[in-house]
Each structure stands twice: as structure tokens, then as C-alpha cells.
Amino acid sequence: MSLIRLLPIALILAGCSQQAQDTVAREAARNAITPVIQDKFPGIPVEPAVNCVVDNANSTQIGALALDAVTGPTQSTVEIVTQIVSKPETLTCLTDEGLPALLR
Template structure:
């Protein structure tokens, strides 16, 4: 099933222009990251966490996360999100988003 989902995403992405491919992959990855954040990081602000993870993931990580959008998060996608969340750039992003959200209250 995962193989079929990966082929479907790759076929969709391959048919697009480079900028569109990136956006399709990022949008697909957002779905997987959303589910992982809800399950593993319930105290993080959801939209900020998704944005920070997507913005700080590598292209390969984005494609892997995007491939899991149809089948749901796997152990691999949970590991990818955990790795990205721990990066200093992601931590800074989350802190900035948290401060921005707190200031808006």
C-alpha cells in the first residue's frame, strides 16, 4: 500500500513544474506532519509547529513525509518529525511563533 501511495505521489509530482512539485510535496507532507504533531507534540501550537517543521525539513524529508499522507504516519515519519523538531533552526522558529502568538493575546 505504501509503495502504491509513493508511486502516486511521485507520478503527480513528476508531472508538475519544479516550483509546483515542491508545493505539492510540501502540502502532502503537511498532512503527515499535522497527524504526528497532534499525536506526539500536543502542547505545541499546531499550525506554527507544522510550518516550522515543513520549513526546516530537507527536500528528501519532505518527499518521505508526503509519501505517508495517504497511508498515515509511519515510524519513519515520526522519526523525521522528531529529528526536524530538535534542530536549532526549528526550535528558534517555534520560539518565535510562540512569542508572536503570545503577543497577539
């Protein structure tokens, strides 16, 4: 990964509070998660699924996914998203949030 590509993100985050940094990282992570959900889990409503993945990811996973948003999804992105989707709390979220979206 090129340091030149990461520099703008690092500069933006350096001037932000911890809460703002978390918000920026979560939004960036969404950009990496979305194509994985669309490709690996067809038929699942994308927005609720992405929300469930982001809400159930730990900070390390969010950081890795945010970086993947800069370079584009990789096999590592797929593995991280799959790990998060496999968590019981994510599956519960998908049932509670994704299933109703399918039925609308």
C-alpha cells in the same frame, strides 16, 4: 506501500515544474506532520509548529513525509518530525512563531 496508491501522485508530479512538485510535496508532508505534532507535542499551536517543521526540513525529509501522507503516519514519520524539531533553527522558529500564538 502499494504502487497503485503512489501512481496518482507520480502522475501529478510528472507533469509539474520543479517548483510545483516542491509545493505539492510540502503540502502532502503537512498532512503527515500534523497528527505527529498533535500527538507528540500537545499544547503547541499546530499550524505554526507544522510550518516550522516544513520550513526546516530538507528535501529528503519532505519527500519521505509526503509519502507518509499517502500511507498514514508511521514510526518513521515520528522519527523524522522529531529530528526536525530538534534542530536549533526549528526550535528558534517554534519560539518565534509558536510562543506568540500561545499568548494570543
